[in-house]
């Protein structure tokens with residue numbers, strides 16, 4: 001096996017004694033789809049924020065592509081992010097929001113427009129190019145955030161419950177789109193969800209957490225057929 005692309009080594013994060021995560025160690029292969037799974041408050045978002053650089057760990061080390069990025073700024077980590085809270089520019093149109101990063105990187109306009117068209121097609125947003133985020137529903141805004149992450153072309157994409165504001169039908173189709181895109185582009189996705197069906201159906205590797213600690217890392221099949229403890233078995237609905 002080639003060297004892991006993303007590595008967390010014994011990461012801990014606390015706030016005034018409040019535990020975020022502890023003893024989190026993880027190796028993520030390039031091009032894989034990894035789901036961070038577990039109940040609310042188990043430390044999924046904290047782990048993702050530590051990976052992204054939005055939080056700096058109290059202990060441990062983070063490597064991306066062999067580089068120590070433990071204390072690097074988010075902008076120096078070569079990754080894109082999709083969060084529940086969209087983080088769109090309110091004064092920019094859908095097209096401008098999606099192409100923002102490409103423009104900053106001076107990608108030529110025809111290429112920008114082609115990437116925009118493809119991303120909007122995938123996310124079902126063709127025809128919404130000129131709208132402002134304030135003129136969109138929550139679900140549409142989330143799809144703009146997805147489209148923006150898609151066109152960014154970064155090797156790693158971090159997603160925090162990106163489908164949670166979508167209705168069930170849309171969630172299903174966007175889920176497939178995310179998965180297909182991840183495979184087509186060969187990007188590494190770290191995907192936070194509390195929904196075990198989502199994790200089990202999308203991920204190559206599932207990281208199940210509880211109370212700030214990893215309970216088990218494995219393929220969906222491994223978690224199901226060889227659960228490490230009763231918590232894992234119950235969470236994934238494995239037979240007793």
Ligand code: ADP
Pocket residue numbers: 015018019020021038039040041042043044045046047
């Ligand atoms: P999850 O995403 O799995 O629901 P989080 O990673 O958001 O869980 O939270 C893990 C724990 O860390 C929770 O107990 C939460 O209250 C705590 N936590 C997260 N962020 C902060 C913060 N900024 N200040 C204090 N406690 C926090």
Ligand code: MG
Pocket residue numbers: 044045046
């Ligand atoms: Mg969370």
